[in-house]
Amino acid sequence: MISIRDISKVFNAGRPNEFTALDRVSLDLRLRESTVLKGPSGSGKTTLLALMGCMSRPSSGRIFLKEREITSLPERFLTGIRRSTFGFVFQQFNLIRGVSALENVMAPAYPTGEKFSLLRARALEKLEMLDLGNRADAKVEQLSGGEAQRVAIARALINDPEVLIADEPTAHLDSGLAHEFIRIMRELKGRGTTIIVASHDPIVYRSVLADRVVEMRDGRVLDAGNTA
Amino acid sequence: MIERHRHILDFTLASLLRRKGKNGALLLVYTLVVFVLASVLFFSHALQREAALVLKDAPEIIVQRTMAGRYHPVPMAWLAGIKEINGVISVRPRLWGYHYDPLLRANYTLSVPAGNQPQPGTIDIGAGISRTRGAHPGDIIAFAGHDGLPRSFAVRAVLSYESQLLTSDLILLSEQDYRDFSGIPGDQATDLALQVRNPKEFRTIAQKITRIHPDSRPILRSEILRTYDAVFSWRSGLLIVIFSAAALAFAIFAFDKATALSAEERREIGILKAIGWETSDIMLMKFWEGTVVSLTAFLVGIILAYVHVFFASSSLFTPVLKGWSTLYPAFRPTPYLDFGQISTLFLLTVVPYTVTTMVPSWRAAVIDPDEVMR
Numbered sequence: 001m002i003s004i005r006d007i008s009k010v011f012n013a014g015r016p017n018e019f020t021a022l023d024r025v026s027l028d029l030r031l032r033e034s035t036v037l038k039g040p041s042g043s044g045k046t047t048l049l050a051l052m053g054c055m056s057r058p059s060s061g062r063i064f065l066k067e068r069e070i071t072s073l074p075e076r077f078l079t080g081i082r083r084s085t086f087g088f089v090f091q092q093f094n095l096i097r098g099v100s101a102l103e104n105v106m107a108p109a110y111p112t113g114e115k116f117s118l119l120r121a122r123a124l125e126k127l128e129m130l131d132l133g134n135r136a137d138a139k140v141e142q143l144s145g146g147e148a149q150r151v152a153i154a155r156a157l158i159n160d161p162e163v164l165i166a167d168e169p170t171a172h173l174d175s176g177l178a179h180e181f182i183r184i185m186r187e188l189k190g191r192g193t194t195i196i197v198a199s200h201d202p203i204v205y206r207s208v209l210a211d212r213v214v215e216m217r218d219g220r221v222l223d224a225g226n227t228a
Numbered sequence: 229m230i231e232r233h234r235h236i237l238d239f240t241l242a243s244l245l246r247r248k249g250k251n252g253a254l255l256l257v258y259t260l261v262v263f264v265l266a267s268v269l270f271f272s273h274a275l276q277r278e279a280a281l282v283l284k285d286a287p288e289i290i291v292q293r294t295m296a297g298r299y300h301p302v303p304m305a306w307l308a309g310i311k312e313i314n315g316v317i318s319v320r321p322r323l324w325g326y327h328y329d330p331l332l333r334a335n336y337t338l339s340v341p342a343g344n345q346p347q348p349g350t351i352d353i354g355a356g357i358s359r360t361r362g363a364h365p366g367d368i369i370a371f372a373g374h375d376g377l378p379r380s381f382a383v384r385a386v387l388s389y390e391s392q393l394l395t396s397d398l399i400l401l402s403e404q405d406y407r408d409f410s411g412i413p414g415d416q417a418t419d420l421a422l423q424v425r426n427p428k429e430f431r432t433i434a435q436k437i438t439r440i441h442p443d444s445r446p447i448l449r450s451e452i453l454r455t456y457d458a459v460f461s462w463r464s465g466l467l468i469v470i471f472s473a474a475a476l477a478f479a480i481f482a483f484d485k486a487t488a489l490s491a492e493e494r495r496e497i498g499i500l501k502a503i504g505w506e507t508s509d510i511m512l513m514k515f516w517e518g519t520v521v522s523l524t525a526f527l528v529g530i531i532l533a534y535v536h537v538f539f540a541s542s543s544l545f546t547p548v549l550k551g552w553s554t555l556y557p558a559f560r561p562t563p564y565l566d567f568g569q570i571s572t573l574f575l576l577t578v579v580p581y582t583v584t585t586m587v588p589s590w591r592a593a594v595i596d597p598d599e600v601m602r
Contacts, residue, residue, distance in 0.1 A: 055502060055598035076506060082597070083504030094499045097492075098246030103239070108503040110239055113232030155503065 002029040002052055002163075007061035009047050009219075021047040023219040024061070029212075031066075031162065034185065034195035035225075036205045039216035045198035046091075046167050048216070052196065053165050054082040083108060087156030089166040093148045095140040095155070101127065101147075102136040105154045112159075119158075126154040130184065146177040153184060163194040170201045178203045185209050233516075236509065240516040243496075255525055262529025262577050263536070267544065269569050270537040277564065279456040283449060287320075287421035288430060291437055292445045301416035306441060310420065313436050315429040321417030323406045327371060327399070332360055336371075338399050340406045348402045350384040356396035358386045374411035381405070479584060494592060501597035507590075514589035515582075522578040530573065538563040 009022040022044045029035050029052075037045040050056045051063060054070060062071050070081060087108075095104050105123040127136050130150040140148060149169065156164055166185075170178035178201065185195050186209050199205060205213050215223040244251050291310065293302045302321070310319050324339035336357060346352055353363060363369045363383050370380045387395045407414060424433055434446035497510055536542060 050598035056596055079501075079504060079506045088502060090502070094495075094502070096496055096499060099239075099242050103242060106235075107239065107500065108505075110235035111232055111505055111509040113229055113235070115231060116235065119235075159504070 001031060001064070001066060003064040003067075004028070004048075004052070005062045005064070007048075007051060007058045007063065009044075009051065009056070010059040013059065021219055022051070022058070025219070025221055027214065027221060027224060029194075029196065031194045032189075032192055033211045034189050034197070034209050035212045035214060036210040037196070037198040037214050037216055038200060038205045039222075040200055042218075043216040044219040045200075045216055047219075049165050049167055049196065049198050053086045053088060053163075054078040083112070083159055085162050087159065087161035087164045089149070089152045089156050089164065089169050091168040091171050093152040093172075095148060095151060097141055098139065100137050100139055101132065101143065101151045101154075104140060104151055105158055108155060109158050123154070123158055126157050127151070130154050145172055146180065149173065149177070149181065150184070157188070157193075161193070163196060164188060166195070166197045166199075168199055168201075169197060170199060170204055175203060182207045182209050233512070236513050237516045237520075240513050240520065243513075244517060244520060251521065255521060258521065258525035258577075258581070259529045259532070262526050262573065263532045265576060266530050266533030266573055267536050267542065269573065270533055271542045273566065273569060274537060274564065276456060280453060283453055283456075286449050286452070288424045288427070288449050289422040289434060289437075290322075290447045291420040291422065291441075292447065293419075293441070293443055294445050295443065300443075301412055301418060302420055302444075304415045304417060306420065306444070309440050310422065310437060313433055313440075315425050315433055317423040317425055320421045322419050322421050323403060323410075323412065324418050325410055325412075327409075329371065334360065334397065336397050336399050338401060338406060338410070340403045341400050345402045346384050346400060346405075348404045349380075349382060350402075351381040351405075352385045352387055352398075352400040353383055354387050354395045354398040357399065358383075371409070373409045379405070379409055479580060494595060497592050498595050498597065498599040501593075501595060502599075507593045510593035511586075511590060514586065514593065518582045518585045518589075522581045526574065526578050529577075530570070534563070534565070 004025055004027040007022055007025045008020065011019045011021055025044070025048065027048075037048060039045050047056075051058055057071060062069055064070065065081065065085065070078065073081070095101075096107065102120070102123055105126055106119055109119050109122075124133065124136060127133050130153060132147060132150050132154065135143065135147055135151075140151065143151060149172075153164075156166075164185075169181055173181065182204065185197070189195050189209070195209070197204060197209075204210070213223075213225045214221060215225065291302065291306070293300045293306075304321060307319050307321065310316060320342060322340070322342075324337065327336045327338050328334075329336060334357075351369075353361075353369075358364065361369055363386075365383050365385055367383050368380050369383065370378045373379050381401065387398060387400070401409070406412070412418070422433070424430055430448050430450075434448060437444050437446050500510060500513075501507075536544065
């Protein structure tokens with residue numbers, strides 16, 4: 001269970017451009033379930049994802065991961081949790097240009113010091129799983145949009161995370177590729193991975209993938225949704 | 229732990245190769261800085277060492293005569309009195325001087341050797357003279373003497389000493405030819421070379437000579453060595469001072485490169501942090517980046533300088549560091565590496581670069597991982 005208790009996030013606090021991205025949000029997300037955060041731009045979806053994924057700290061409130069309070073942990077521990085528990089698929093894919101798809105997939109695991117041969121084999125396995133085995137050595141700039149996203153998914157899975165977080169994953173994909181993304185996510189969910197997706201794309205939040213749809217607006221949860 | 233370093237080093241190398249132009253330019257400038265610094269250090273040190281080796285067999289005391297503070301030939305009559313001084317083993321009058329050759333606009337050193345003197349009418353010449361005048365054993369070459377009249381000499385041999393530092397512009401000839409050529413009368417010598425039994429007595433003997441002949445100037449071998457050291461250190465110091473401007477420019481360039489992290493680099497750091505890298509991992513990557521660049525430049529610069537100084541006769545620095553008029557000796561000092569020198573160079577180049585780049589890298593490494601999501 002990921003429990004969010006009275007979370008607020010204020011950017012540029014005390015300055016003229018102060019902005020409240022999240023305002024006293026509380027939410028419980030069950031593991032092994034897929035949740036879609038739905039809402040327009042600026043509703044606070046991405047900020048909530050970043051907080052749940054241990055990428056930033058809230059201005060107030062607490063987050064519990066399997067009943068362990070994680071908001072007050074030092075950076076090192078947060079990074080450790082981020083690396084072992086969460087995998088991220090970003091809106092812009094955020095692949096590192098100039099290096100191969102395989103190196104991109106392996107990058108999150110480099111600091112763990114895992115044996116190179118094992119790491120490489122696992123990265124290739126993830127790429128194979130996503131039908132990208134033959135593109136492993138291609139530079140990321142040579143990949144199509146769909147391929148780049150699958151590389152980003154493979155990278156998110158390299159450390160075998162319990163939770164996969166995706167931020168507007170279909171924003172740059174056509175309908176065909178968006179459906180392909182849903183298919184992959186369902187497959188991962190079938191293997192026991194918790195999926196949390198932020199999206200305002202109907203293909204995503206109306207899909208069979210969404211066990212639960214949480215509606216957000218202006219930094220608040222309008223509808224916490226129920227398991228479908 | 230080693231695997232972690234290996235992975236991050238691998239990734240760093242891949243990153244460096246992506247920005248070939250920028251990193252290549254940095255590496256080139258850096259290598260050049262190390263090359264010039266190392267060349268100056270190697271060369272001045274090699275000269276001092278070579279001079280010390282050559283002077284090892286030089287006389288312990290040389291006695292010159294001065295008149296109104298300027299050099300003047302020594303009367304042969306001084307010999308007897310100096311020989312009488314306790315502790316002096318032998319006194320040898322020496323004949324040597326310089327000759328300006330207007331044809332090649334070069335200065336030659338003329339000297340009468342202590343042993344194995346050439347027969348009158350024959351000379352031994354240094355490699356530099358042989359090269360520039362195209363003279364080989366058996367050839368006849370002529371020089372104008374003190375009275376302007378030409379004297380012809382047959383070349384007996386070309387001097388082929390291992391160190392050409394002192395023999396390149398040398399002409400060895402007989403005493404008779406030297407006196408005839410230079411006009412020095414038979415009762416005078418250029419200076420006197422003394423052999424002394426006990427090194428502790430050098431100064432005492434020098435004082436006694438000055439008492440007997442107030443116009444004499446005894447020169448100790450240690451003083452010559454000290455002068456060489458001072459001259460070479462001064463010259464290399466001068467080069468380093470001039471060069472320090474370039475080194476400073478490089479430091480600014482390196483700092484600028486490191487501080488002005490491109491948007492692309494900042495984005496990449498953000499991505500790495502977002503996918504699970506810690507600040508310390510980013511710092512490790514930046515450390516390896518700095519180490520790879522600086523160590524490569526250091527090693528390549530040192531090797532190039534080594535080849536330049538010990539195998540290419542320091543062709544770039546010859547006019548500055550060696551004080552020869554025209555006949556530059558093809559001076560190839562004995563290859564030699566000094567740990568102290570290498571450490572000094574390392575401290576002067578690698579350490580400042582690493583320190584200069586680490587601080588800005590740290591500033592970039594503390595980027596919030598969620599920056600890439602905004």
